[in-house]
Each structure stands twice: as structure tokens, then as C-alpha cells.
Amino acid sequence: QSVLTQAPSASGTPGQRVTISCSGSNSNIGSHTVSWYQQLPGTAPKLLVYNNNQRPSGVPDRFSGSKSGTSASLAISGLQSEDEADYYCAAWDDSLNGVFGGGTRLTVL
């Protein structure tokens, strides 16, 4: 059971906008910033968003993050087939642990 809660799956059609949610608590998302990671099949995770809504250089602006209270969201607009992957939210916790969500598998129909 992951500390951060994500829906196990999501789907969309090419060009659509999809949103992946992440729910935590006051000790993690409520007190710390959220990062989002994309993991393509057979590869290591890649940073998509840090500090709730900042994108590293090279990440398309189709990916955007937001945070409100103890929840966070990753939005992907203009969905493309290459976006089919697992997505994880992450945050530091006041218990001095890093915590990840259980992951959301995005399918592009």
C-alpha cells in the first residue's frame, strides 16, 4: 500500500487531455513539493515535473503539474502514442522518508 494514492490506470485517445491525480496527507504533499516521473516500458524513470509545476528542460509543455492542499495532478494535453507509460508522483514526508504513489498506467487508445 503506497503512501501516495494514484488510480492504477487511465486512458485517452490521441489529441485528448488526460489528468492523473495523486492524493497524500499533510505530512507529505501538504508540506512538501511534488515531483512526477514517467517510466516507459523497460526503462528507468524520467523526471517530468518538479516543485509541483516546474518542467526540466526538454520536457514538452504538454505536461503540466499542479498542487492543491494534500493533492496533486499531472495533466497531459495533446495526448500522443509515445505518452503510453507508467506515471508516478513523489514527495518527501515529515517522517524523513521519500514516498511514491503506486503509479498510474496510461494507455493511449
Place this chain on the structure above:
Amino acid sequence: DVQLLESGGGLVQPGGSLRLSCAASGFTFSSDAMNWVRQVPGKGLEWVSGISDNGAGTYYADSVKGRFTISRDNSKNTLYVQMNSLKDEDTAIYYCATKLFEEASGHWGQGTLVTVSS
């Protein structure tokens, strides 16, 4: 470019020990916190341990506390984790990664597989 190269994985019996290494290049290693994260194939990510830039602060998941020890050698740009009293449930791909949470830089290695089995 940032490169993180893990080594030291393999097959070990329950109760055994293993030390993983992560050689870093392409960034100022001594200025970045580092982490170990593991993933059972087909399952989600689990944070294992973290260490501050100068090594003074070390942090562990409850599942490995007392059995794993994280360390770093900034003169060699290398991160380590000493894993003792290994259990079947420690079987996973182990990734080293740079800062993952606050002000994340979020670079990951390719991972090394640890299999604990008799």
C-alpha cells in the same frame, strides 16, 4: 550529460550481503543529495534510502532500516549501499538517483538487479 552507472547486483542467498555502487559523472556530485530506489519487476517504485550532499544526513525506509547502510565518497563520485541480512522481499531492480523530491534534479541510473533466493 549526467550519467549514473550502478554495479554490484546479482544473486545472493537469504541472510547474505551485497554492496551496490553507483558511479556518477556529468554533474557536481558533491553538491547533490542522492537516493536508492527499488522496483520489483512489474510493480511500482519504492524509495529505499537517501543521503545528503556531504553525507552527514542519511535516511532509510522502514523496510530496510538496520539492514542497509547508504554512504558516498565524494572524492570518487560514487554512491554506495551496503545491504545485509537480505530477504526474499529485497529482490528488485535497484536504481540510484539524484535529488528526487524538493528541488528535484531527478536523474536515474539504468538499474541493477538484485535477486535474493536460495
